[in-house]
Amino acid sequence: MEHYMLFLFFLAALTQTETWAGCHTMKYFDTIVTGPSLGLEERWFMTVGYVDDQQFVRFHNSSGSQITEPRAPWIELETPDYWERETRHLKDSQHCPMSLQNLHFNYNQSDDGGVHTLQRMYGCEVFPNGSFSTFFLRYGYDGQDKLSLDPETVIWIASDQVALNLKLKLETDRSLAERWEVYLKETCVQELLRHLEKGKKTLLRTDPPSVRVTRHITSDREVFLKCRAWGFYPSEISIIWLKDGEEQIQDTEYIETRPGGDGTFQKWAAVEMPFRNEEKYTCLIQHEGLPAPLSLKWEPQSTSNGLFMGIIAAVLLLFTAVVAGVVIWKKSTLGGKGRNYALTSEIDSAQGSDVSLTARG
Ligand SMILES: *[C@@H]1O[C@H](CO)[C@@H](O)[C@H](O)[C@H]1NC(C)=O
Numbered sequence: 106m107e108h109y110m111l112f113l114f115f116l117a118a119l120t121q122t123e124t125w126a127g128c129h130t131m132k133y134f135d136t137i138v139t140g141p142s143l144g145l146e147e148r149w150f151m152t153v154g155y156v157d158d159q160q161f162v163r164f165h166n167s168s169g170s171q172i173t174e175p176r177a178p179w180i181e182l183e184t185p186d187y188w189e190r191e192t193r194h195l196k197d198s199q200h201c202p203m204s205l206q207n208l209h210f211n212y213n214q215s216d217d218g219g220v221h222t223l224q225r226m227y228g229c230e231v232f233p234n235g236s237f238s239t240f241f242l243r244y245g246y247d248g249q250d251k252l253s254l255d256p257e258t259v260i261w262i263a264s265d266q267v268a269l270n271l272k273l274k275l276e277t278d279r280s281l282a283e284r285w286e287v288y289l290k291e292t293c294v295q296e297l298l299r300h301l302e303k304g305k306k307t308l309l310r311t312d313p314p315s316v317r318v319t320r321h322i323t324s325d326r327e328v329f330l331k332c333r334a335w336g337f338y339p340s341e342i343s344i345i346w347l348k349d350g351e352e353q354i355q356d357t358e359y360i361e362t363r364p365g366g367d368g369t370f371q372k373w374a375a376v377e378m379p380f381r382n383e384e385k386y387t388c389l390i391q392h393e394g395l396p397a398p399l400s401l402k403w404e405p406q407s408t409s410n411g412l413f414m415g416i417i418a419a420v421l422l423l424f425t426a427v428v429a430g431v432v433i434w435k436k437s438t439l440g441g442k443g444r445n446y447a448l449t450s451e452i453d454s455a456q457g458s459d460v461s462l463t464a465r466g
């Protein structure tokens with residue numbers, strides 16, 4: 106599954122493109138895998154479409170037929186008209202002159218016996234008010250960016266000699282770049298706005314992060330504090346560590362924001378320090394779902410307090426249960442009516458716990 110890993114790598118690299126807070130994007134990722142065992146006719150082909158961080162469509166060649174599949178609940182409600190249009194778009198993008206198949210990055214590897222991956226990412230971004238912000242069109246080969254269309258100048262940008270040869274070839278037909286420009290600035294934006302409207306319950310929601318700071322001992326002199334955020338949407342988040350009010354860029358270790366598996370995201374940032382310096386550090390979290398930035402410190406007291414309260418609660422519960430048990434036992438030995446047992450004992454136990462609380466207070 107080497108090419109699958111490569112695919113994920115490229116996907117991760119491409120989704121890193123900065124999105125402004127409150128902006129929305131629609132992106133398509135095309136992948137073609139070629140190799141000696143696959144043969145030219147049986148190349149593995151796949152397109153996945155995303156609105157922001159959510160996949161909504163998948164298109165692939167499966168045993169000779171082409172399949173368009175919905176991948177999000179809100180897109181399943183789309184009209185047959187929409188599906189016809191979408192399938193036509195996905196098929197055309199395979200066959201137009203600028204398709205991935207027609208773009209050959211000639212690195213003289215045609216008979217090296219290896220598997221090669223061609224990728225294309227394209228899409229558009231809109232401002233929170235719905236107007237066009239920018240577009241993306243990039244081609245990659247074996248996991249590396251090769252060629253892209255600059256959104257400002259609408260000029261091809263090549264990253265090496267092979268890509269430069271392609272760029273020169275593409276520039277002989279100016280209408281190609283122009284056609285892409287029309288699609289990316291107009292059609293793409295219209296479709297994106299339609300998706301945001303139809304899927305607004307899911308796409309325009311903001312789930313604020315749940316957060317926690319934990320302490321881990323690394324050696325007999327050092328500890329690290331880990332600031333974790335999870336359960337948030339959209340994926341855009343900022344987690345930084347401050348020491349005496351200053352950001353600790355050098356000493357902070359991050360993980361990439363990753364999907365939590367339930368449509369939300371997770372991330373952490375950790376910072377290492379000598380023992381007993383913990384209170385100098387503050388974790389600062391910013392997310393669209395938070396009304397204001399959240400600052401957190403490691404609090405040794407709160408965890409032991411929590412444990413203490415837990416023990417009290419457990420003792421109380423046990424006491425209540427004993428009281429309730431005695432009451433029920435008394436009632437049943439006094440011979441109350443069977444049908445009312447459950448009800449009376451419930452009321453009794455509620456009173457019992459009230460009694461125990463007042464007794465304690
Ligand atoms: C996908 O399948 C269609 C129909 O069999 C075929 O014409 C096309 O070349 C295939 N595309 C790729 C990239 O394999």
Ligand SMILES: *[C@@H]1O[C@H](CO)[C@@H](O)[C@H](O)[C@H]1NC(C)=O
Nearest residue numbers: 210211212213214266267268
């Ligand atoms: C591929 O081979 C041709 C002919 O030998 C050569 O001119 C060209 O520079 C090679 N390309 C690369 C990227 O090595």
Ligand SMILES: *[C@@H]1O[C@H](CO)[C@@H](O)[C@H](O)[C@H]1NC(C)=O
Nearest residue numbers: 231232233234235236237238
């Ligand atoms: C939408 O917002 C962007 C960025 O804030 C601004 O540049 C643009 O003029 C706005 N467009 C409209 C139609 O209000």
